[in-house]
Structure formats: C-alpha cells, structure tokens
Amino acid sequence: MSSRIIRADFPALAQLIHGQPLVYLDNAATTQKPRSVLDAMQRYYLEDNANVHRAAHTLAARATDAMESARARVAGLISSPAADQIVFTRGTTESINMVASGLSHRLHSRDRILVTALEHHSNFVPWQQCALRTGAHLDVVTVTPGGEIDLDDFRNKLCQETRIVAFAHVSNALGTVHPVHELVTTVRARSDALVLVDGAQAILHLPVDVQALDVDFYAFSGHKLFGPTGTGVLYGKRAGLEMLRPSQFGGEMIEHVTLDSSTFNTLPYRFEAGTPNIAGAVGLGAAVDYITGLERDSLLRQEESLIDDTICALTAMNGIRLIGTPTQRLGVVSFLVEGSSPHDVGTLLDQQGIAVRTGHHCAMPLMQSLGIGGTVRASFSLYNDQTDVERFVQAMHKTLTFL
Numbered sequence: 001m002s003s004r005i006i007r008a009d010f011p012a013l014a015q016l017i018h019g020q021p022l023v024y025l026d027n028a029a030t031t032q033k034p035r036s037v038l039d040a041m042q043r044y045y046l047e048d049n050a051n052v053h054r055a056a057h058t059l060a061a062r063a064t065d066a067m068e069s070a071r072a073r074v075a076g077l078i079s080s081p082a083a084d085q086i087v088f089t090r091g092t093t094e095s096i097n098m099v100a101s102g103l104s105h106r107l108h109s110r111d112r113i114l115v116t117a118l119e120h121h122s123n124f125v126p127w128q129q130c131a132l133r134t135g136a137h138l139d140v141v142t143v144t145p146g147g148e149i150d151l152d153d154f155r156n157k158l159c160q161e162t163r164i165v166a167f168a169h170v171s172n173a174l175g176t177v178h179p180v181h182e183l184v185t186t187v188r189a190r191s192d193a194l195v196l197v198d199g200a201q202a203i204l205h206l207p208v209d210v211q212a213l214d215v216d217f218y219a220f221s222g223h224k225l226f227g228p229t230g231t232g233v234l235y236g237k238r239a240g241l242e243m244l245r246p247s248q249f250g251g252e253m254i255e256h257v258t259l260d261s262s263t264f265n266t267l268p269y270r271f272e273a274g275t276p277n278i279a280g281a282v283g284l285g286a287a288v289d290y291i292t293g294l295e296r297d298s299l300l301r302q303e304e305s306l307i308d309d310t311i312c313a314l315t316a317m318n319g320i321r322l323i324g325t326p327t328q329r330l331g332v333v334s335f336l337v338e339g340s341s342p343h344d345v346g347t348l349l350d351q352q353g354i355a356v357r358t359g360h361h362c363a364m365p366l367m368q369s370l371g372i373g374g375t376v377r378a379s380f381s382l383y384n385d386q387t388d389v390e391r392f393v394q395a396m397h398k399t400l401t402f403l
C-alpha cells in the first residue's frame, strides 16, 4: 500500500493553494480527514441522531450503540483491557486537565510532580497550575541540546516524594520519541508515582499498547489521527481513573441526587458530563477503522524515508539550521533559516502552496531551553509522498533566494 493510493481518500488534499497543488505538511497540528470519517458523521446525523443513554426509543438506542462501539474500537486500537477505561474528552488538553485537576485533592506541599521541559503547554501548564493549587513542587527535567530528555536528570529528579510523572510519547516540536517503557520502568523502580503519557503525536505514528507500556494514563486527540476536532481520549488504569475526582457535573455522570448530595455514575460515564460529542465519537470510531484497515507499518516506513530525504535536502542547503537531532524521531522536521524569522519562511512557502507551521509550537519552555524563539516545522502523515518532499525542497530553494 502506498501513500499515493491513500491520498485519494482525503478530499482536502486535492486542491490548489495560490494556484499550486497543496502540499500539506502541518500534520502535527491536525491531520486531514478521509471521506469515510466525513461520511460516517454525516450518516449519523442523517439517520441516527438522538441523545444517548436515557431514552427507550430506537434512534436513542442506535446513537448509544454507535457511541459505545466507537469506544470499543478505540479500546482495541490501544489495547486497553476494557472499553470502560476509555473516557471520551474534547482532546488531549482536556484529558490531561482532567487528570491534573482530578488528582489535586491527593497532593500536598511535600509532594512533587515531575514533567519535562520538552512538553506541549497542554502537558505542562495543567501541572504547573496543579502545583500552584496544591503547594506541590514542580520538577522539570532538562532537555539535551539535541532535543531529548536528559535521562540522568530524569533519574536525579525522580524521588520518593514524586507523585506524578508526565511526559510526551513524541514531541510535537522536534519529533523526539521518548523511551516510554524505559522511563516507566525507572519510575516504578524508584517511586509509587502515577505516570501520564501525552500520546497526541504518537497515536497515528506508532502502534500503542497501553498495557505493554504500563502507563497509568494515556491521552490523545482524535483530530491527529484523521478523526474530527473536539474529540479525544483519556485511557486510564482502573485504579488511576478511580482516584480522579470529576470536575464537571450533570447529565450521564450522575447516579443519584438528593437536595443535599449526589453520587456519581461508574466509569467511564463519571467523567463524561453533559451531552457528549456523539457525532465526534462516531467520526473517531470511523477514523480508527480507517487506520486499522491500512498497512500502517509500510506507510510508516515510507513516512520515515520522506523525513530522511527532507533532512538530507535541508542539510545540503546553505543557511539552514536543523533544530533537534534526536536518535529516534517521528513525523516532524524543525529548522531555522539563519537571519530570517520562521514566520517569513512560512509565508513564502504558503505562497508556493506548501503548508507548514511556524513559531513556538506551544512549547515555550523547550524553545527557552534551546535559546530560540521558534522554528519552521514540517510535519508528515501517512498520505504524504515523494512529490510533497520534492515540492517542499524546490519551494525552500526559491524561498532562500527571496530572503
């Protein structure tokens, strides 16, 4: 199976931007959607639309089945032991906030939270806020000049008082793949801390098995794996999820209410207050079906070779500085053009039909560690092909002549 074939499944890729065929290299921000996802959502609204769970009629039963079958497929994608350990959220950000605020009642001033300087703000600021709220201490693992977690610093900062360790599976800014299993093993050997992994950038590019990784929580967004925006997942070990206090109340999360007090529903509904994003869950389920129907291994190998070619071509250009040289990288190439702002480079590329992202990529602590303000980031997905790389490289040559 080649990326050229699956490309045809994504209608948005077949368009002209400023008169040139679109080359979409902003996949770390969000991926385009295959027709099967769009069709599933439209069919849901055309035929099955109803509120879930609380009605006896046929449409409500169909909507409930559609949502719960999506949950079961998501559980299958990440090898969750059970579907009720999959909480539907609005995205990675909400999933992480749910854990950070849901655990606050267990943290005290002698406790410590360990994160890394490489995190997306969505896996940094919720912990910073949690520390401010609870008085716990926030320890931040430093990053090597090549853009990897400093493993010695990780080991040094991890201690008996560490209650939570949170880090990304793959960095959105540099593409660094973190050795999740090794890090989890280190945590287990030295503390009782819970481990949360931000899987936003990994979920499409790696087979994820939450049981093999032995993580307590795994968070990701639907829109990064060909699903709709406003969908996401929080996986948790049962014991971890049961420790969390809900922070939103009402709707299906309720079990019983009296004038004085309330009790809450079982997992996962306890964390899904209000009418959920049913159509979104349907779209996410269709995205999971789409991905599992692909020969993902061979597409990932093609994606890796496109990234190697891109790095090779950029290295051969004068005035380009690659940012991050991780030993294991996925999906992302970040760089700077000496003497030019990333924004100017991005704008010149856009005029040639190339979509890249520029700036700090919601990772300001990382940019501060590296002593830069931002980068130009080209990020790949399974539908990118050799033509995209050739067009990007040509456009970069032209851009350099303008700057």
Ligand code: PMP
Binding pocket: 028, 029, 090, 091, 092, 093, 094, 120, 122, 123, 168, 170, 171, 172, 198, 200, 201, 221
């Ligand atoms: N973490 C990482 C590593 C990400 O790349 C992103 C999205 N760029 C997020 C968290 C936040 O995801 P979302 O905006 O979908 O909640």
